[in-house]
Amino acid sequence: MSDKRKSSRATSQSDPSTLDRRSFMGSALGAAASIGAVASTGLGAAAPAAAQAPGPMSSDMLDRYVPTPKEGKKPQLFRAEITISDVEVDGKIPSDLKGAFYRTGPDAQYPLAPGNIPFDGEGHVSMFEFENGRVNFKSRFVRNERYVAQEKAGKILFPMYRNPYLDDPSVKGKSRGTHNTHIIHHNGVLLALKEDSPPAAMDLRTLETLDPVYRFNGQLESQTFTAHPKTDSETGNMVAFGYEAKGFATDDVNVFEYTPKGKKVWDAWVKVPYVGMLHDFAVTQHYIVLYVIPLAYDAEQIKRGGIHWSWNNGQPTYFGFFRRGGDGKDIRWIKGPERSSTHVLGCFDDGKRLVVDCEMSAYNPFPFMPMRDGSRWDPVRGASRMTRLSVDLSKKTPKDYGIEVLYQNLIGALPRQDDRYNTMPYKIGFLPCPDPDPKDPGKRPSSCYARMDHSTKSVQIYRGEEDVTLAEACFAPRSKSAPEGSGYLMGVASHAKENGRCDLVILDAEHVDQGPVATVRLPTKIAGQIHGWWVPEADLPPKKA
Numbered sequence: 403m404s405d406k407r408k409s410s411r412a413t414s415q416s417d418p419s420t421l422d423r424r425s426f427m428g429s430a431l432g433a434a435a436s437i438g439a440v441a442s443t444g445l446g447a448a449a450p451a452a453a454q455a456p457g458p459m460s461s462d463m464l465d466r467y468v469p470t471p472k473e474g475k476k477p478q479l480f481r482a483e484i485t486i487s488d489v490e491v492d493g494k495i496p497s498d499l500k501g502a503f504y505r506t507g508p509d510a511q512y513p514l515a516p517g518n519i520p521f522d523g524e525g526h527v528s529m530f531e532f533e534n535g536r537v538n539f540k541s542r543f544v545r546n547e548r549y550v551a552q553e554k555a556g557k558i559l560f561p562m563y564r565n566p567y568l569d570d571p572s573v574k575g576k577s578r579g580t581h582n583t584h585i586i587h588h589n590g591v592l593l594a595l596k597e598d599s600p601p602a603a604m605d606l607r608t609l610e611t612l613d614p615v616y617r618f619n620g621q622l623e624s625q626t627f628t629a630h631p632k633t634d635s636e637t638g639n640m641v642a643f644g645y646e647a648k649g650f651a652t653d654d655v656n657v658f659e660y661t662p663k664g665k666k667v668w669d670a671w672v673k674v675p676y677v678g679m680l681h682d683f684a685v686t687q688h689y690i691v692l693y694v695i696p697l698a699y700d701a702e703q704i705k706r707g708g709i710h711w712s713w714n715n716g717q718p719t720y721f722g723f724f725r726r727g728g729d730g731k732d733i734r735w736i737k738g739p740e741r742s743s744t745h746v747l748g749c750f751d752d753g754k755r756l757v758v759d760c761e762m763s764a765y766n767p768f769p770f771m772p773m774r775d776g777s778r779w780d781p782v783r784g785a786s787r788m789t790r791l792s793v794d795l796s797k798k799t800p801k802d803y804g805i806e807v808l809y810q811n812l813i814g815a816l817p818r819q820d821d822r823y824n825t826m827p828y829k830i831g832f833l834p835c836p837d838p839d840p841k842d843p844g845k846r847p848s849s850c851y852a853r854m855d856h857s858t859k860s861v862q863i864y865r866g867e868e869d870v871t872l873a874e875a876c877f878a879p880r881s882k883s884a885p886e887g888s889g890y891l892m893g894v895a896s897h898a899k900e901n902g903r904c905d906l907v908i909l910d911a912e913h914v915d916q917g918p919v920a921t922v923r924l925p926t927k928i929a930g931q932i933h934g935w936w937v938p939e940a941d942l943p944p945k946k947a
């Protein structure tokens with residue numbers, strides 16, 4: 403382990419805010435990295451220490467880091483549900499790391515139909531369970547209505563991403579949810595999420611599917627449920643929303659709040675300026691923020707048998723905000739330039755400003771999402787950077803919102819924070835990002851985790867082993883009352899040179915530059931991941947005999 407810890411490296415740097423054209427070309431890695439997290443590719447040997455990181459990227463490095471999916475190339479099916487007790491560990495699992503780390507991602511049950519996109523695979527949930535210094539691993543498909551129907555038929559019945567018109571007639575009325583995007587716990591169950599449908603509830607210990615269409619005891623009015631609920635930092639309530647909430651392609655959004663015991667205490671209905679992907683949202687102590695991007699519903703494409711979305715070049719964004727606890731009628735929509743943002747890192751309001759930190763690209767961040775005008779996807783404009791959006795609350799009718807790039811050289815699309823700070827001022831964030839070797843620009847850039855500290859604008863880097871791809875990281879606090887960012891950062895590293903074999907890397911979240919405190923060495927590849935979630939032991943049910 404000591405060698406491994408030497409292999410990672412630290413960087414404490416102020417934000418280098420200038421990039422030349424060549425460097426900017428390489429920034430497409432933001433989008434590519436998010437695909438890599440889904441595809442779950444691989445790793446290798448120790449990387450040399452370097453004086454600074456992350457370095458600038460050339461455009462050639464993009465395909466070396468995570469190759470853009472090639473047209474006509476079918477993704478490999480995995481499908482193996484796995485149980486392993488007492489997995490081999492390098493180093494020592496910290497005694498205060500108690501609970502379970504869950505993750506979900508698409509793992510196609512049958513080969514995807516031509517023209518479909520990798521986001522449409524069935525949800526495959528995995529769990530690393532920490533118990534007295536040991537780690538048990540388990541993975542299971544979500545037995546939702548779609549999975550069960552397809553298993554019975556022995557073929558795919560929902561052939562196109564969010565296009566119900568191509569569904570097999572036998573599945574009429576069934577939930578289309580794949581539950582492959584995010585996984586959270588709430589009121590004693592694990593909820594697997596996909597934003598076009600209600601959650602599926604699973605057993606936190608066995609991963610058995612308990613309810614394939616979970617409607618919060620009949621309280622969920624929306625027909626959909628976001629993949630990114632937030633936890634109120636003071637009450638512990640879950641604040642969430644559904645878009646296209648009154649049905650396919652509708653412009654209705656339902657925002658709602660449930661207590662930790664599952665009682666709905668508030669909801670509001672609003673309308674969006676146009677039907678675009680609302681993958682995430684922001685919740686401060688006083689406001690709800692919705693951000694509408696031009697990855698927009700495409701009725702013509704649906705008629706042609708295509709997917710739900712296309713990037714509508716040139717269409718403006720809309721930043722919408724309204725008071726929590728109200729009826730939504732006070733919503734203000736501020737028109738802004740063409741941009742994309744899919745994930746929020748953190749947010750707050752201080753009475754004067756409403757601030758949302760998110761990853762943001764100039765346009766379509768996904769190479770596999772169609773361009774409505776038929777143009778070729780541009781990886782430069784598709785690159786994502788951590789960006790601060792802000793609105794001046796002192797103005798009665800603000801006409802614009804601020805856009806400020808926070809860390810110019812950090813390219814990535816899957817930021818995470820200490821989730822105890824979802825609705826309050828915060829300073830610490832984590833981001834998977836690439837880092838090239840300046841001495842060997844022809845080499846595949848390293849996969850890294852960056853720890854950002856907004857209070858000093860400094861960045862600390864853990865650089866993964868050579869040829870590894872690191873999935874989205876997840877933070878586990880050292881204890882319920884630990885200071886912000888004090889705890890562990892964990893994420894799955896997959897090794898390309900070992901057929902995708904995976905490790906779980908565990909870092910001290912305050913010293914990620916020192917390398918792993920423990921590495922859980924799985925003997926196999928595992929299902930891929932979009933998002934992951936930590937559940938502390940206190941929130942887990944007792945193990946059944």
Ligand SMILES: [Fe+2]
Nearest residue numbers: 629681745933
């Ligand atoms: Fe997401």
